[in-house]
Amino acid sequence: MAKTRQLAVPGENRSRTLAHVARVLGDAKVNIVSFLTTTSGAEGSVQLVVDNANKAKKALDGAGLSYIEADVMHVELPHQPGALGYFAGKLAAKEINVNSAYATTVKGSKKASAVFAVSDLDKAARVR
Secondary structure, three states: EEEEEEEEEEOOOOHHHHHHHHHHHHHHOOOOEEEEEEEEOOOEEEEEEEEOOOOHHHHHHOOEEEEEEEEEEEEEEEOOOOOHHHHHHHHHHHHOOOEEEEEEEEOOOEEEEEEEEEHHHHHHOOOO
């Protein structure tokens, strides 16, 4: 389990928000490893895990975009039925709450990429 930084970029719930954030990072040669967009009414947020958080923060600062940093875990899970339930059960057995999570995979791949914001990151990082 790898600890990593997540950057949450708040913004308006409109059609150009994700494109703008992604373009700012792309222009700075920052690769987006994983992302999640959420909205509530007129507001939203883009949560990002990137290959270089420091470079991303510099690019976001340069574009006048605010962000909130958080430590999360980025894990690979087997791409098979029950893998998420098994892993979440291991976290639950250690009394670790999952505050938010998102994941994806590609058809035919053997692994899924998942990001977890948890109540105790240090304890979660030791879960095998």
